[in-house]
Each structure stands twice: as C-alpha cells, then as structure tokens.
Amino acid sequence: MKGIIYTGAALTDKELLITLPQELQAFLRQHNGVVAYFGGLHIRGCCAEPAWHSLRAVWHGEQALYKTYDTVLTTDIPFAQDCVGNQFLLRQGEVVFLDTETGEIAPLEVDFKHFLIGAEKYPVDALELEPLRRWQQQGGTLTPGQLLHVYPPVCIAAATDKATLAPVAGPKRLAFLAGLYQQIKHLPDGQALTIKPLQD
Incomplete structure (x- = not known):
C-alpha cells in the first residue's frame, strides 16, 4: 500500500483478533491496521488506543455501527473506512460497502485479499478518493x-x-453521518430537510 501515514502499534486485543477471518488476522498480525493513501483508506487494528483506530470500538462499542444502521448486521466486521467515513464491512467473507449517509449496502463481490489488490491497482475508483484529491x-x-x-x-x-x-x-x-442517516432514513424522496453544519 502507498501513502502510509500511520501504522498501528502492538496488538493488544488478542481476544478480538482470534474471532476474525484468517486473512484479516494475518494482515493485522503483520501491521495491526494502517492509514494508507494519505488518509484514503483506514484499516482498523485490534487495540484499545487510540480509540479512533480500534476495531472493537466500532464493532462492539457504544457507537457500534450496527446500533445505528438498520442495514448492518451484528456479525458484519467494520474493518475499514474511506476518507469521508464510508465503511467497508466483511460479511461472511465478502467485502460490502456501507454508505454512511444513506445506510445503503453494496456488495463489492471480493474477499479481503482481493479488496486490497483492487485498492492497490485502482485506488481512486476502489476507494472513491476524489474528495481527498480535491482537498x-x-x-x-x-x-x-x-x-x-x-x-x-x-x-x-x-x-x-x-x-x-x-x-x-x-x-x-x-x-454527524449517523445523525444524518437517522434523520433521512424514513423520509420520502423530495422531502425538505434542514441539516445543521458540523459545529466545532
């Protein structure tokens, strides 16, 4: 992977690690997660700190994705995210994409290994890097x-x-994305909506 700006420290959550699929386990034993492509892809690690890097926090914690998004299963593993916070989940060995604004799920029809290969070959398309490139x-x-x-x-x-x-x-x-999803998930198309900008 290119543009690595962060590599996770030592594995500290080995209880979580052994519950993961073998390919993801092998990756995390080697790297324990990374932020690559200059922030375009964040693969989470098995750790408690930093909290933003913790796979357990987003999978099983108070703000776990399945608690917000109706389309996310408790068994979905939220192993990574893109530069704007859309999520990549492992569902029965296949990577699925979660649009965190709308809650829509899209199967990518690849496993973890081939997801990484696709990101390496076609990062702009595979990881939707256009916002980051513009930034x-x-x-x-x-x-x-x-x-x-x-x-x-x-x-x-x-x-x-x-x-x-x-x-x-x-x-x-x-x-912010979770709040937006909760506001719009039952609205009909064309419904007026007021969204407050993110506050500092």
Whole structure:
C-alpha cells in the first residue's frame, strides 16, 4: 500500500483478533491496521488506543455501527473506512460497502485479499478518493485519526465538486453521518430537510 501515514502499534486485543477471518488476522498480525493513501483508506487494528483506530470500538462499542444502521448486521466486521467515513464491512467473507449517509449496502463481490489488490491497482475508483484529491489540490492534508467532512452531504447535493471540505476528527464525522442517516432514513424522496453544519 502507498501513502502510509500511520501504522498501528502492538496488538493488544488478542481476544478480538482470534474471532476474525484468517486473512484479516494475518494482515493485522503483520501491521495491526494502517492509514494508507494519505488518509484514503483506514484499516482498523485490534487495540484499545487510540480509540479512533480500534476495531472493537466500532464493532462492539457504544457507537457500534450496527446500533445505528438498520442495514448492518451484528456479525458484519467494520474493518475499514474511506476518507469521508464510508465503511467497508466483511460479511461472511465478502467485502460490502456501507454508505454512511444513506445506510445503503453494496456488495463489492471480493474477499479481503482481493479488496486490497483492487485498492492497490485502482485506488481512486476502489476507494472513491476524489474528495481527498480535491482537498490535496487545495493544499490540504489529513492526519491520522481525521476524516474529510463534506458539506452539504453527498446524498442531497446537486454538485458534489462544489461541496465544502474540511478535516475533522474521525469520531466526530461518524457521529454527524449517523445523525444524518437517522434523520433521512424514513423520509420520502423530495422531502425538505434542514441539516445543521458540523459545529466545532
């Protein structure tokens, strides 16, 4: 993987590790998670700290994805996320994509190994790096633990290339996305909606 800006420290959550599929276990034994592609892909690790890097926190913790998103199963493993906080889940050995604004799930029809291969060969498409590239062209960077906040949200914006981008702490971005999903999940198409910008 290219553009690695963070590598997880020593494995501390071995109880969680042994519950994971073999390919993911092998990767984490070697790296314990990384932030690669200059923030374009974050693969979580088996650790308690830092909390933003903890696989257990987002899988089994108070803010676990399955507690927010109706489309996420308790058995889905949220092993990674992209630069804006969309999630990659392992579901019965297959990688699925979770749009964290809408809660929509899309099977990617690859396993963990081939997901990594696809990201390596076609990072812009596989990881939807356009927002990060635009942020970099503006002179911006992401530091470990940050995600790009996109406003207005992609699901309601007519022209996403004009959206405002800003780096924010990952948990703050995920909380905003969870709140947005809860507001819109039962709304009919065309319904008016007021969304407050992310507050500092």
